Amino acid sequence: MERTAINLGGVELGSSVMNASGPRSAERGELYELSAVHTGPVVFKSCNMAGLEEPENLRNRGIEHFAAIARELRSRGKIVVASVVGTSDGELAGVARTLDEAGVNIIELNLADDYVQRALAPFASIERLGSLLEAVRGATRAVLAVKMPPAGLSLEPRALAHRMKSAGVGILVCANDLPKDLDIDIRSATVTGEPRALSQVHRFYREAAGALDIVAVGGVNRGRDAYVAHLTGAKAVQVGSAIIKEGAGALGRIDRELDTLLAENGKRSVSEIIGTVGFSG
């Protein structure tokens, strides 16, 4: 879908819609299926150096498994996003380096998971965050993304976004935690009420002031959800549960629905609507 193509962190994507790390993205067959059904990038399940059996949500076969698949998919021209976890700065940097050498386009540091937060406390202070990010940046050339914890951050968003940027991060993956009862008119891109941050995506979009690209994750099940995420500042969206429910085909469906909504609203490109939500309060 040409209308949904976008540049994310300097990487040209065939679609702003992609899978979220985890669901159906751990095994070779699953990753090939995701790659085949959709023109957007493919996102790998989070991996660490040696692989994990526990915790269950981070079970993975380890770095060599993912690096081999990355080399194969990159040789076919697929855009690859790899997700990294670890329990030391050195492990994160080492996993990121191996994936970088395998040719992945974007490295997503999964700083959202409790497993990583407990071991590394990346958000304990701005200085701590900076030293962790610089260790990874120094080991890699790929575009760096950080997946944010959806809640519990004590650091001030503007300072955090600024430090991310200065450490060489290009993309923040943020929670698409819009209120369930959000009153939004899609056609006019207007929300009822006073101007305010509508979600973590929207908050970081406003605070980063164009310095970082934002990706929305959470609750993207239909084209309309993707459209609203884009209106609130997301340059791209990630889909998790819908893929578990209906398979990899959910990506193409959401992409087509988003494309139809863009056409209905007279937009030639998804880039025309990013962050354009307004308020009628």
Ligand SMILES: Cc1cc2nc3c(=O)[nH]c(=O)nc-3n(C[C@H](O)[C@H](O)[C@H](O)COP(=O)(O)O)c2cc1C
């Ligand atoms: C079974 C499962 C496994 C997941 N594994 C990971 C993972 O390895 N790394 C990660 O960053 N997020 C992981 N997630 C979180 C998803 O990437 C995503 O943030 C979450 O499912 C919210 O999106 P959704 O509302 O579309 O499901 C996982 C989620 C599920 C349901």
